[in-house]
Amino acid sequence: MNPVSIFPVPGLPEIVNGASLATLILDGVQRLGLALEPGDVVVVTQKVVSKAEGRVRSLEGVVASPRAIEIGNRIGFDARHVEVILSESVRIVREAPRVLITETRHGFICANAGVDRSNTGGREFVVLLPERPDESARRLRESLRERSGVAPGLIISDSFGRPWREGQVNVAIGAAGVLALRDYRGQPGSGNRSVSVSLGQLAGRVGVGPI
Structure with a gap:
């Protein structure tokens, strides 16, 4: 079994639209006295990617629909935020005070469709999930390859709550150059019984250590 080392990348600035994440990551790796090597995996938080891609929206220009106003009044939430x-979202799964559990257009089930108002650079801004997280991961991986000569595995992570559990966990919402799933179905298990349902989420396991 090979050991695994996790290195947080230091010195990253506030990310703005158009920022070169590949350059910032490689500069941070260099400050650690390290360099990307074959087999490395880079984990980047969703908010960093979204900000660099311009997935930030000002609430000042949002006009809340009657439905958003009704929901906002019911759950105690800014109707403009609800509108975004x-x-x-493609559907609302559940409502609770100050939160909507929705299914996003990507197919994720999460709080507020991943639309986050914290650490956005301003009180009237919200950050949205990347439109195509896997494509975002592929582009960033290619940018790292062009600049360093190494194409690492690339995972975009986000923090999701889980049903009936307190707190949040990091999950992989986009990946490139890594095996995201491992299918154990049909393989022998204990007691001479074959595994029938297990599909291991490998990218999510690595995604617990984002920069």
Whole structure:
């Protein structure tokens, strides 16, 4: 069994639209006295990717629909924020005070469609999930390859709550150059019984250590 080392990348600035994440990551790795090597995996938080891709929206220009106003009044939430959540969702799964559990257009089930108002660079801004997280991961991986000569595995992670559990866990919402799933179905298990349902989420296990 090979050991695994995790290195947080230091010195990253506030990310803005158009920022070169590959350059910032490689500069941070260099400050650690390290360099990317074959077999490395880079984990980047969703918010960093979204900010660099311009997936930030000002609430000042959002006009809340009657439905958003009704929901906002019911759950005690800014109706403009609700309007953005609805625009990023295909359905509402559940309502609770100050939170909507929705299915996003990507197919994720999460709080507020991933539309986040914290650490956005301003009180009237929200950050949305990347439109195509796997494509975002592929582009960033290619940018790292062009600049370093090494194409690491690339995972985009986000923090999700889980049903009936307190707190959040990091999950992989986008990946490139890594085996995201491992299918154990049909393989022998204990007691001479074959595994029938297990599908291991490998990318999510690595995604617990984002920069």
